[in-house]
Amino acid sequence: MIIRVLLGIGVGLVVNEFCDVSPWLARKIARWSAFHRYSDPARAAARAEELAAVINDRPGKLFKLITACGFAAAAGLNAGHRHHVEQTAITELERSAVVSALRRLPTRQREVLVLRYYADLSETQIASTMGISRQAVMIHKARGMSSLRTALITPADR
Numbered sequence: 068m069i070i071r072v073l074l075g076i077g078v079g080l081v082v083n084e085f086c087d088v089s090p091w092l093a094r095k096i097a098r099w100s101a102f103h104r105y106s107d108p109a110r111a112a113a114r115a116e117e118l119a120a121v122i123n124d125r126p127g128k129l130f131k132l133i134t135a136c137g138f139a140a141a142a143g144l145n146a147g148h149r150h151h152v153e154q155t156a157i158t159e160l161e162r163s164a165v166v167s168a169l170r171r172l173p174t175r176q177r178e179v180l181v182l183r184y185y186a187d188l189s190e191t192q193i194a195s196t197m198g199i200s201r202q203a204v205m206i207h208k209a210r211g212m213s214s215l216r217t218a219l220i221t222p223a224d225r
Contacts, residue, residue: 176211
């Protein structure tokens with residue numbers, strides 16, 4: 068059994084050295100890994116060319132294929148990271164839009180919303196802190212939320 072496996076590996080390596088499948092496959096794998104790793108097509112194309120140059124510098128066909136597989140593995144590991152970075156950027160943009168809209172609100176509405184949603188105070192605690200009635204807190208909150216909704220909804224969302 069072990070002799071068959073070793074013989075199969077040996078024959079495979081010999082056939083690999085006499086054909087051009089491994090370098091071609093290595094270039095395809097490198098291109099895939101570049102486009103999998105970067106969301107910007109221009110950056111991915113540039114990176115694919117860089118990876119192809121690295122692969123072409125490898126001495127043997129088997130080393131070219133192993134190098135390409137390493138690039139593919141790295142791209143697979145970084146795919147989750149890229150998604151996380153993109154999601155973080157989107158969240159930060161949304162947060163900055165909310166903060167900007169909050170700044171445009173009247174002072175009382177802004178204070179109520181910040182105390183309610185950022186400081187996590189109850190309406191009763193907000194009323195006590197601001198020295199106004201609980202009903203006034205509810206009115207300021209409703210008006211503030213309505214203004215925020217109007218400011219943050221894009222025309223595409225309507």
